Amino acid sequence: MTVRAHPYFPLDLHLPEYVPLQVDFVYILGVFFAAVVLVFAGTWVLSGGCRRHKHLTTTERLLACWFMVTGLIHFVIEGWVVAKADFYQDASGNYLSDTWKEYSKADSRYASRDSFIISMEAITAFLWGPLCPLLVHAIFAVKPWRYTLMAVVSVGQIYGDVLYYGTCFLEGFIHSRPEPLYFWFYFVLINAIWIVVPFLCLLHAWNKISAAVGSSKPKAKRR
Amino acid sequence: MTVRAHPYFPLDLHLPEYVPLQVDFVYILGVFFAAVVLVFAGTWVLSGGCRRHKHLTTTERLLACWFMVTGLIHFVIEGWVVAKADFYQDASGNYLSDTWKEYSKADSRYASRDSFIISMEAITAFLWGPLCPLLVHAIFAVKPWRYTLMAVVSVGQIYGDVLYYGTCFLEGFIHSRPEPLYFWFYFVLINAIWIVVPFLCLLHAWNKISAAVGSSKPKAKRR
Numbered sequence: 001m002t003v004r005a006h007p008y009f010p011l012d013l014h015l016p017e018y019v020p021l022q023v024d025f026v027y028i029l030g031v032f033f034a035a036v037v038l039v040f041a042g043t044w045v046l047s048g049g050c051r052r053h054k055h056l057t058t059t060e061r062l063l064a065c066w067f068m069v070t071g072l073i074h075f076v077i078e079g080w081v082v083a084k085a086d087f088y089q090d091a092s093g094n095y096l097s098d099t100w101k102e103y104s105k106a107d108s109r110y111a112s113r114d115s116f117i118i119s120m121e122a123i124t125a126f127l128w129g130p131l132c133p134l135l136v137h138a139i140f141a142v143k144p145w146r147y148t149l150m151a152v153v154s155v156g157q158i159y160g161d162v163l164y165y166g167t168c169f170l171e172g173f174i175h176s177r178p179e180p181l182y183f184w185f186y187f188v189l190i191n192a193i194w195i196v197v198p199f200l201c202l203l204h205a206w207n208k209i210s211a212a213v214g215s216s217k218p219k220a221k222r223r
Numbered sequence: 224m225t226v227r228a229h230p231y232f233p234l235d236l237h238l239p240e241y242v243p244l245q246v247d248f249v250y251i252l253g254v255f256f257a258a259v260v261l262v263f264a265g266t267w268v269l270s271g272g273c274r275r276h277k278h279l280t281t282t283e284r285l286l287a288c289w290f291m292v293t294g295l296i297h298f299v300i301e302g303w304v305v306a307k308a309d310f311y312q313d314a315s316g317n318y319l320s321d322t323w324k325e326y327s328k329a330d331s332r333y334a335s336r337d338s339f340i341i342s343m344e345a346i347t348a349f350l351w352g353p354l355c356p357l358l359v360h361a362i363f364a365v366k367p368w369r370y371t372l373m374a375v376v377s378v379g380q381i382y383g384d385v386l387y388y389g390t391c392f393l394e395g396f397i398h399s400r401p402e403p404l405y406f407w408f409y410f411v412l413i414n415a416i417w418i419v420v421p422f423l424c425l426l427h428a429w430n431k432i433s434a435a436v437g438s439s440k441p442k443a444k445r446r
Contacts, residue, residue: 151378160382210367
């Protein structure tokens with residue numbers, strides 16, 4: 001068994017057969033952000049250009065774009081790390097394996113298969129993931145359960161992320177390399193998006209539901 | 224430093240200064256279930272006897288009872304284990320410390336301060352905990368946000384519990400004593416309540432919100 005040195009913290013983490021990244025991090029980030037822009041723009045066009053979606057407000061179109069992007073990130077990117085436990089040994093140059101080799105510099109628990117990380121990511125990838133495009137459909141089709149699903153998915157995202165930060169805090173941030181790119185940009189900033197945006201979505205759903213429930217007729221005593 | 228043998232699994236877990244339970248587990252369970260019955264019955268009476276709550280249906284009264292009971296369990300019992308890290312060294316005979324000494328036989332991660340357990344319990348105790356009585360108030364006062372809050376709290380409870388089981392599964396259930404009382408009753412059965420009941424609550428909220436949103440007037444294009 002060949003044991004190669006790896007770049008992950010803590011440095012004594014046992015990761016046998018580690019294979020270094022095959023590409024530059026600029027390429028990984030470039031492809032990621034290009035894909036995000038593409039999916040976002042595609043959903044935007046789809047939600048506005050089609051005649052049967054003319055009823056959608058700007059807010060609803062932006063919500064659809066967000067949930068399409070986040071759903072794909074959950075299912076494709078986060079799904080990959082759940083399914084491929086040995087991604088850090090992948091020598092094929094696979095984009096997703098290399099993405100997780102890069103991100104593990106910000107949080108080595110992905111490589112060491114921390115039980116909380118894998119449980120949380122499994123729910124995120126395979127439950128919130130598919131529910132996001134379903135929600136986009138619900139927004140487009142004006143389903144009466146669209147705000148409830150929005151609240152459910154958003155609470156799930158926020159809670160998973162709060163636990164993500166919380167566990168790191170309690171463990172003393174030992175899993176992250178100290179360089180600003182890894183700690184501040186990958187670990188703090190990118191993850192913060194999944195607290196801020198879901199919180200705004202939850203607020204939107206909350207207000208819409210309150211307006212509907214508040215205006216619906218209070219019936220006589222029901223059973 | 225005195226190191227005493229403890230009853231927790233895995234048996235080589237380092238828990239210095241462990242002090243055995245001061246009371247019998249029958250006493251712990253008896254007090255727990257008596258308190259649950261008392262709070263449940265009290266909320267039931269309060270929700271039915273008072274003239275200004277005459278509008279409440281049986282389902283709504285049962286929901287109020289559930290959220291009062293679960294809220295108190297979250298805040299008092301789960302709050303204790305978050306706040307008192309050294310509960311297993313507590314020689315005072317404190318009921319809550321002894322409760323956690325007993326429950327740790329089903330899951331020693333409470334004693335060993337597992338970062339996921341403590342993060343999840345902190346949110347459960349100090350966020351879902353206070354939100355539960357607020358929800359009881361919202362049900363009594365027929366607030367337009369009562370179903371949304373019900374969905375939020377219920378999703379939080381379900382997700383926390385799924386991660387609780389998920390992390391144990393991934394770690395091979397090494398933290399639980401094998402006796403049926405600890406593994407099947409404490410660990411599997413008692414925790415299952417917080418998946419089954421919140422799921423029913425979520426379903427109730429989902430249906431109520433869908434009915435209200437579906438019947439609320441679709442306006443012309445809004446911004």
